[in-house]
Amino acid sequence: MAEPVFREIDHTADIGIEVEADTPGELFQCAGLALLSLMVQPQGIQAREVREETVQAEGWEQLFHDWLSHVLHRFLQDGFIAATIAVLEIDEHHVHARLIGEKLDYERHEFETEIKAVTYHQLSVTCEPGRCRARVIFDV
Amino acid sequence: MRVPGRIYATPELMADIRKDAAVEQVVNVAHLPGIVGYSLAMPDIHWGYGFPIGGVAAVDAEHGVISPGGVGYDINCGVRLVSTNLQASEIQAKLPLLADALFAMIPCGVGAEGAIPKLSRTEEKKLATEGVRWAIANGFGSEADAEHTEENGCLAGADPAALSDEALGRGLTQVGTLGSGNHFLEVDRIEEIYEPEIAKVLGLSIGQVAIIIHSGSRGLGHQTCEDALKVMGKAMEKYHIVMPDRQLACAPIPSPEGRQYLAAMACAANYAWVNRQVMMSIAEKAFLKALQMSPRELGFRLIYDVCHNIAKPETHEIGGVSRNVWVHRKGATRAFGPGHPAIPASVRALGQPVLIPGDMGRYSFLLVGTDRAMKETFGSTCHGAGRVMSRMQAKKVGKGRDLEEELAKQGVIARYRGKGTFAEEMPYAYKDVADVVDVVDRAGISKKVVKLKPLAVIKG
Numbered sequence: 097m098a099e100p101v102f103r104e105i106d107h108t109a110d111i112g113i114e115v116e117a118d119t120p121g122e123l124f125q126c127a128g129l130a131l132l133s134l135m136v137q138p139q140g141i142q143a144r145e146v147r148e149e150t151v152q153a154e155g156w157e158q159l160f161h162d163w164l165s166h167v168l169h170r171f172l173q174d175g176f177i178a179a180t181i182a183v184l185e186i187d188e189h190h191v192h193a194r195l196i197g198e199k200l201d202y203e204r205h206e207f208e209t210e211i212k213a214v215t216y217h218q219l220s221v222t223c224e225p226g227r228c229r230a231r232v233i234f235d236v
Numbered sequence: 237m238r239v240p241g242r243i244y245a246t247p248e249l250m251a252d253i254r255k256d257a258a259v260e261q262v263v264n265v266a267h268l269p270g271i272v273g274y275s276l277a278m279p280d281i282h283w284g285y286g287f288p289i290g291g292v293a294a295v296d297a298e299h300g301v302i303s304p305g306g307v308g309y310d311i312n313c314g315v316r317l318v319s320t321n322l323q324a325s326e327i328q329a330k331l332p333l334l335a336d337a338l339f340a341m342i343p344c345g346v347g348a349e350g351a352i353p354k355l356s357r358t359e360e361k362k363l364a365t366e367g368v369r370w371a372i373a374n375g376f377g378s379e380a381d382a383e384h385t386e387e388n389g390c391l392a393g394a395d396p397a398a399l400s401d402e403a404l405g406r407g408l409t410q411v412g413t414l415g416s417g418n419h420f421l422e423v424d425r426i427e428e429i430y431e432p433e434i435a436k437v438l439g440l441s442i443g444q445v446a447i448i449i450h451s452g453s454r455g456l457g458h459q460t461c462e463d464a465l466k467v468m469g470k471a472m473e474k475y476h477i478v479m480p481d482r483q484l485a486c487a488p489i490p491s492p493e494g495r496q497y498l499a500a501m502a503c504a505a506n507y508a509w510v511n512r513q514v515m516m517s518i519a520e521k522a523f524l525k526a527l528q529m530s531p532r533e534l535g536f537r538l539i540y541d542v543c544h545n546i547a548k549p550e551t552h553e554i555g556g557v558s559r560n561v562w563v564h565r566k567g568a569t570r571a572f573g574p575g576h577p578a579i580p581a582s583v584r585a586l587g588q589p590v591l592i593p594g595d596m597g598r599y600s601f602l603l604v605g606t607d608r609a610m611k612e613t614f615g616s617t618c619h620g621a622g623r624v625m626s627r628m629q630a631k632k633v634g635k636g637r638d639l640e641e642e643l644a645k646q647g648v649i650a651r652y653r654g655k656g657t658f659a660e661e662m663p664y665a666y667k668d669v670a671d672v673v674d675v676v677d678r679a680g681i682s683k684k685v686v687k688l689k690p691l692a693v694i695k696g
Contacts, residue, residue, distance in 0.1 A: 106626045108256045108283040135346065165462065172455060173406060175347045200346065208656025209627070210346040210416030210696065212458045213309040216465060216482040217285030233285055235309045235458075236417045236627065236660075 100126035104134075105233065111211065112218075112233035121183035123221075123228040124160065124191055128167045128181045131214075131234065135171065137206035141179040144198035152190045156221040160230055163191050164214045172210070175200040188223075211236055237266040242274040244618075244679050249279050249671060252624055256283035258290075264480045265293050269488075270300025272554050272561060276613055278568050279675035280622030280667065284308075286483030289567035292616045295489070297549060297560040301477065302494045303486035304464040304501070306564035307547050311460060311501055312508035313419075313452030314543035315591045316385075317602060318516055319438075320523070321535030322445040324425035324691060330527055334423065335649045335692040337522040342421060342515055344414035344696035345653030351412025351518060360407055361396035364456075367506035368513050376510075376517035377538075383580045385541040386570060389509040391548075394502035399456070400463045403500070406455030407507060412514035414451050416657050416696035418620075420596060421519060422448045424688035427599065431685045434586050434604060438539055440686055447536075448600055448688070449515050450593055452545065453508035460504045464497040489562060498547075505546060512541060539602070540580075540589035544569045544619035552614050563614045571605030571617035571682045579605075590682055594621045594669030596661060596693045597646045601673045601684060608680040617682040621669035630665035631656065643693075652695040661695065 105112030117123040153159040178197035266275035281290030286305030368389025468485040487493035587604035
């Protein structure tokens with residue numbers, strides 16, 4: 097199995113990512129961590145808090161959008177940033193995941209930038225057996 | 237396309253504009269049901285999501301659609317210009333102290349909160365309904381501030397019942413906070429005056445210290461846009477609307493979905509005005525503390541507050557006929573011409589003051605609206621410099637450089653929260669705002685009045 101990977105998309109005003117993975121679970125896990133890594137350098141984030149989160153939506157595209165929005169909101173509202181994400185259950189209608197991390201601490205963490213929202217602009221998610229891809233642009 | 241597109245630019249700016257998907261987005265916007273005149277783009281146009289940033293679209297108030305993507309996530313993101321009685325030469329030595337005080341007192345960066353005590357939901361709903369009047373009643377500023385704010389700081393039709401619980405929840409602690417990204421608070425010096433008569437009426441002269449505040453509706457606005465996109469994404473099918481980009485989701489203005497969004501959008505717009513009003517009030521306290529002077533000596537006075545992410549009901553003459561329209565301005569500023577009743581009486585004869593911030597190293601401009609803008613652009617003009625480099629590129633270019641020192645060499649003291657944001661926002665990542673402003677000035681859709689040079693900048 098190949099490691100899931102993400103690339104930043106060179107968007108003029110905002111930030112986008114393209115993610116590739118073997119399974120939907122890895123796709124969602126990789127995209128969640130990628131989103132957080134754009135806002136805070138992942139080094140030094142400690143496993144101090146465990147959260148289990150469930151997101152429901154209809155179809156891969158909406159689920160992917162809502163999942164990332166959920167991860168983003170946890171960060172924007174509570175400052176919670178995950179060092180690891182384990183997707184425990186996933187299908188086209190829901191994702192259930194365990195996030196382990198801690199709250200942002202300006203003294204210890206390297207804050208990059210704030211992302212305001214997950215947009216629908218050029219959003220695409222395809223999940224086929226053995227090959228999952230997604231493209232998403234964030235509003236900065 | 238239902239209408240043609242029209243882009244205001246020079247051949248040089250056009251070369252940059254063509255580098256990304258912005259022109260395609262002007263075309264996409266021209267598909268909006270009920271759009272009238274042109275799908276317009278200002279010279280600071282660049283690739284956004286759905287609408288281009290720098291886009292203006294007017295839709296018929298009865299038969300048109302409202303598109304939350306045409307307003308943006310940061311509803312009523314905007315800018316205000318505040319003048320003082322100070323001369324830059326008088327405060328030069330104390331600038332670092334002043335920058336420290338502003339940075340310490342105005343919460344910025346992610347999760348910034350606590351500028352004022354946490355609101356109750358009842359109080360937050362009141363704030364969202366009343367706008368700037370709420371801030372003034374709670375001791376942040378004076379009545380004159382409301383007069384010098386677009387719509388007097390309160391967009392009509394606000395109904396907090398249209399806001400989601402999540403939107404209200406996100407707004408409870410963020411009043412008076414700057415945020416991150418391209419938002420900033422800046423101490424400036426008036427460097428050049430192009431229209432001495434207008435500057436005189438506005439009380440502005442060379443060497444004077446002014447403050448620019450750029451921020452929006454924070455989490456409450458972002459959530460409101462997100463909520464509406466979901467609702468409208470589903471409603472499009474019901475209303476048989478097909479758009480080339482899902483981010484352009486929209487609904488007929490008179491529909492329940494359209495009305496709900498407009499009521500929520502007005503709440504978010506009001507929240508943003510309160511946010512900037514409270515920040516201005518805190519900035520005044522920071523000045524008083526750092527410079528050890530009285531409010532009278534300092535003379536904080538709001539020149540004007542504009543929004544540049546908004547949709548407004550307006551009346552415009554189109555093809556010789558007066559029509560009621562909703563004007564979407566996504567990264568564009570209202571620029572009403574002289575005599576318009578929406579302009580405060582004291583400056584009405586000049587045209588509406590328009591504030592165009594540049595990057596944090598070079599300069600910003602104050603302009604006024606014109607009659608030509610009323611005829612050609614639904615009374616609209618540009619909103620800023622516009623990026624020329626992606627955030628990724630800007631960070632690459634900045635790697636290994638002492639960016640703080642580079643700004644200091646340009647005479648700007650910087651205080652910031654996020655290193656990434658700071659690198660992404662460096663002057664080289666932006667077009668020269670003077671080029672942008674020259675286009676709108678030469679095209680006659682607004683008139684240059686004053687140039688301001690930054691001395692100190694606070695960023696999230």
